[in-house]
Amino acid sequence: MTESSNNGVGPNVPLDRRDPATGQAPGPVDPALEAIDPDRGRPANVIATRGLSLRFGDKTILSGIDMLFPRGTITALIGPTGSGKSTFLRTLNRMNDKVSGFRYGGDVLLDDESIWASHQDLLALRRRVGMLFQRPNPFPMSIRDNVVAGVKAHRIAKGKQLDVVAEERLRQVGLWDAAKDRLGDSPFRLSGGQQQLLCLARALAVGPEVLLLDEPTSSLDPISTENVEAMLKSLAPALTLIVVTHNLGQARRVSHHTMFFYDGALVEHGPTEVLFEHPREDQTERYVTGRMG
């Protein structure tokens, strides 16, 4: 037992919520205050990377990435193909850990705690940091079962409550009207855009704080893309979104911050407007004006 946990502080209370003076866990939060600002007392940056480097075997994929992701914002990741955007994204919920030859340097902090800290529960981490993939990947089960797949796995709800969760989440992503009469049907009869929204509903159902999205609209038509983009924007204040995209227009439309990757390095980052209008680096300028990549 460490000294701090002798103090009557449960091991799962994040360090930052303790009173710095006494080292005590915070007292009960006034429910009124909690309702106004549920993030009260939490670090302003939900994720921070500190000199994050990453290798697969002998190959260095990412080098020295320092970045802060403020809570409730949308960050776009742009850069030419092979520049390490997906790898960076997948590192944040530890999807790369099992790749053979995986080695990392530096650190990734989630609410000021390393995601690789020994007390981190990988499954709980992934519940907090959800992910949406390039190609919609509904599971081979009914539409309803898809939405609640994660909810069941984490035993968040059961029985009749599951139907409530399914409806709530399908409504949230605007899929309820299209899906309400076919909840027991195969998800693969939905259009590609609807499938992606279904996957979004599934990811949202476990109540993540952060959502990682790897080119979420690249397999969708313009109208579905618009739908998904609108959805993402509406999620922002409650959730923190990190979106990889090859669509510079999309980055400008949806994101607050943009990161430009080149060859495994974070060349430049900043408020989206600034990065696109007044890039500091030549490489960035060439990329955002369409003269590279």
Next chain:
Amino acid sequence: MAKEVTALPSPRRRHLANWLFFRVGSMLALLLVVGPVLWVVVTVVANAAPHWKWSVLTTTTQGTSGGLENAVLGTLLLLLGVLVIAGVIGVAGGIYLAELVGTKANGKPRGGVFRAATEVLSGVPSIVLGYVGFTALVVGLHWQLSLLPAWIVLSVMVVPYIARGTETALRQVPTVYREGAEALGMPLGYGLRKVVLRSAIPGVVTSLLIALAISAGETAPLLYTAGWSVDNPSFSLLHKQVGYLTYPVWEFWDYPSKQAHYLSFDAALLLVVIVLILLVTARLIVARTQRHAESRR
């Protein structure tokens, strides 16, 4: 010059030739596969139908006449045991090979020893397995000809099919399912059961079906382990011989008596029917579990 050009097949003619080649070719191939199966079924039915009596199912064998109740029950009992023993070991082995062993540094999957062992095992003639079972279990452990050694030998025989079938089916499950389950924070085993295995079911069920069909059709290893009995099987695992359908097919068909001949063909018919029932059951299971599959939009 002009002559040469006209000598070439016109696009239309070439089209026809192609069409004929593939049509006729594929018909022939189909016939080669389906033909023997049909031939077997027709022969068996034609030989069994004229003298068929339902009492065959309700009376036991008396010498070389009577019915086949004992053999039908024995075969079903043998199949049940194989399904449980070989099914559990084979499916677990397949899951182990496909999901749990991981890959070596050079990207090749681990578990080579296990895989090689299953390959060797599937190459050993069943009569050899029967003989080994006979010396080791029936004689060596004094189990005598009985149910348990038969279950074990049949299971050892079909486990490789089931393990490899399961492994192949699992490896064909799209990575996006696995990653989706992982990204939702599903525990490995949970995601495997609820998402990955679900889409591997057709392959797993097919390999179980083949394993059962092989077991139902085996004679040599059973002669060495189960023996033969004209009584209905009891629940004793050891020391008591068991009847099964391939025995009369194999033993009675060249007996001088007509009754023996009849029983031989009846048994063959019953075997065919059992295999058909297995097949239909497998199809039903696949259809039932795959109604939400990506391939059946």
